[in-house]
Amino acid sequence: MSEYKLDCSHCSLASLCMPLGLTPDELKLLSTMAIEQRNFKPNEPLFRSEQPFTNLYAIRSGSFKTVTITPSGSEHVVGFYLPGEWLGLHAIHRQRYAMTALALETSAVCVIPYTELTTATQSIPSLQQYVFSMMSEKLNPDRYVDPNSSAENRIARLLLSLSQRYTRRGYSAREFRLSMSREEMGRYLGLATETVSRIFTQLAQQNIIEIQRREVKLVDLEQLEDLMG
Amino acid sequence: MSEYKLDCSHCSLASLCMPLGLTPDELKLLSTMAIEQRNFKPNEPLFRSEQPFTNLYAIRSGSFKTVTITPSGSEHVVGFYLPGEWLGLHAIHRQRYAMTALALETSAVCVIPYTELTTATQSIPSLQQYVFSMMSEKLNPDRYVDPNSSAENRIARLLLSLSQRYTRRGYSAREFRLSMSREEMGRYLGLATETVSRIFTQLAQQNIIEIQRREVKLVDLEQLEDLMG
DNA sequence: CGAGCGTTTGAGACAATTCAAGAGATGTGG
């Protein structure tokens, strides 16, 4: 986990992570924020549940999962995070992280100190709007697993969600590499590992997807959308 | 659906809905916001899915549910809302409501025009903080149904969530009236109506709760918490 | 008092889980 100084105004992900259309004055203000970069190896924690909240994190590269541990000791996956997405917003309220974030692969994040951010949002209206909007996006129902839906439905949703989010980041909408294991998908979707595996083979037999280990190809997007119900 | 002019500085719910500790100057600024009250009968819509987003709503009295309709026509309940809680935050991002909000009983809300709110947050730091905090709270994992959990677990969670939220509002933590039907609970928790009913009778037989129709009494809070696992 | 809706209870069906085993990758050390 190493660190570098960064300036958002020169970042290639800025159009995703902070798409603001700032005036020169505002840009100057933004670059007073002390943004650092930190690098992570697979399975390294970004923050841990119950730690005091200080920073938000924007993903530069790689991916993360957030997890909670139930009192009975099993791990529940709360979400997956891709480049350009922010982690830690849930902790503003309690001033403590309520889950643990772990790197799914070699990854890098920008560290955004929360107090510096709120100072900036106070004088940059479009930045305030952006934070509101980003938090609002996460409140939308399609961001959560519908407990009424079938296993097939949940997996279709996850694949399409990943597809859309990769597309926004300039990757292929139809072909990508899953950075999480079957078990992690299961613990996110509320399904047994075996069920995830079975559904994947089913979808492949129906020629809706092709899948070899973690490489997926969405062959028939229309049928996949139909499965979402 | 009738309307009245309101001033937050004289509202009895202000300590819940906008607990800000404002300076006199800030209070003056806040009271320039044109807050109206609207009243609702059971099952009246507050907003509908796909309508353009203009207002946030704070509940003064009564309760609401938010629902989405799946393409196959069935209703999924996304959440329940009690006095002091805000509705519509999810719509900031798309500038459109993504669900329909319906009154569960006779209810009243404060209408908060979003543009006026963001103007106010820009000059009242504690108000900005409050909005961030409120949105952040909704991102916490205990706000969502864990698709991994058993029917018993889900119902225990819902009961305890309602209990806590009623407590904050000065009602009894142990005894309250459910404003939603078994069916609505089921559609929220991802369970059949019959399952909800069965679990309630089970919990009553174990002397963990007492329940008669919609009147609940949480007899053994500890055991109920254990069930949350 | 009867109509209608919400709730409860029972029995059979089914989707997903658990348990069990094997196949296929990936990594390590000699």
Next chain:
DNA sequence: CCACATCTCTTGAATTGTCTCAAACGCTCG
């Protein structure tokens, strides 16, 4: 660079929790 250990993924068979279908009960309100 191969051999072995380990991890992940797949497949099968039995089990189980929840759902669906069906019917009866009990409020509530006209």
